[in-house]
Amino acid sequence: MSPKPRATDVKARLVEAAIRLLDESGPEALQARKLAAEVGVSTMAVYTHFGGMAALVDEVARAGYLRLSEWLAGVGETADPVADIFSLARTYRQAVAEQPQLFAVTFGQSAPGGKRATLSDLTTAEGREAAQEGLEAFTHIVRATERAIAAGRFRPVDEYQAAAQLWSALHGFVTLEASGHFGPGEQGIDHILIPLGITMAVGLGDTVDKAGQSAEAAKAAWRARTGNAGQGDNE
Numbered sequence: 001m002s003p004k005p006r007a008t009d010v011k012a013r014l015v016e017a018a019i020r021l022l023d024e025s026g027p028e029a030l031q032a033r034k035l036a037a038e039v040g041v042s043t044m045a046v047y048t049h050f051g052g053m054a055a056l057v058d059e060v061a062r063a064g065y066l067r068l069s070e071w072l073a074g075v076g077e078t079a080d081p082v083a084d085i086f087s088l089a090r091t092y093r094q095a096v097a098e099q100p101q102l103f104a105v106t107f108g109q110s111a112p113g114g115k116r117a118t119l120s121d122l123t124t125a126e127g128r129e130a131a132q133e134g135l136e137a138f139t140h141i142v143r144a145t146e147r148a149i150a151a152g153r154f155r156p157v158d159e160y161q162a163a164a165q166l167w168s169a170l171h172g173f174v175t176l177e178a179s180g181h182f183g184p185g186e187q188g189i190d191h192i193l194i195p196l197g198i199t200m201a202v203g204l205g206d207t208v209d210k211a212g213q214s215a216e217a218a219k220a221a222w223r224a225r226t227g228n229a230g231q232g233d234n235e
Contacts, residue, residue, distance in 0.1 A: 030112035061117035064106030086218030
């Protein structure tokens with residue numbers, strides 16, 4: 001006889017199946033019956049391991065935050081913290097573009113079966129304590145912002161509030177792009193995202209020239225990392 005799968009294994013498989021169904025068919029496919037069929041367990045398993053679909057949606061959101069944090073952690077740090085912010089923005093945008101359904105649930109923009117992920121206020125100490133996975137992803141932006149302040153590129157402001165402003169602008173772009181407002185392909189990056197980033201950096205205390213140079217450095221690093229050396233973002 002095959003060994004009975006551990007509860008943690010079943011729970012993890014249900015979350016992975018939920019993400020797979022989201023990617024393939026959108027939030028309408030996130031149903032207990034379909035999840036159970038994907039994993040090969042009874043529908044009751046969803047309720048045994050999560051207590052209901054609401055808790056499962058929260059786990060999917062948690063997984064989205066963890067994946068986003070892994071993406072952002074791969075950016076690393078350079079001597080130019082503002083360039084790092086632009087690199088984080090490109091990476092964030094790419095992560096969401098590759099799994100838009102997952103991140104729509106993660107950020108509470110989608111409510112499968114009427115269940116919306118529970119979100120926390122990451123700008124308060126209480127909210128940060130309650131949302132460790134979200135904080136981990138957000139911390140990458142906070143750390144780069146803090147370094148930009150220490151380097152004198154940004155004014156000495158609260159790094160969490162400044163990072164939240166940058167995140168708001170970035171996520172607004174990503175959300176609108178996903179809705180098709182900036183045309184096909186990646187043309188919105190050069191025409192919208194990068195100028196927006198420069199405007200935000202200048203508003204936080206940088207100069208137009210320095211912010212523009214950092215944006216170009218991040219673009220070159222992105223090309224090298226993705227194997228698109230010599231190609232523009234829109235080609």
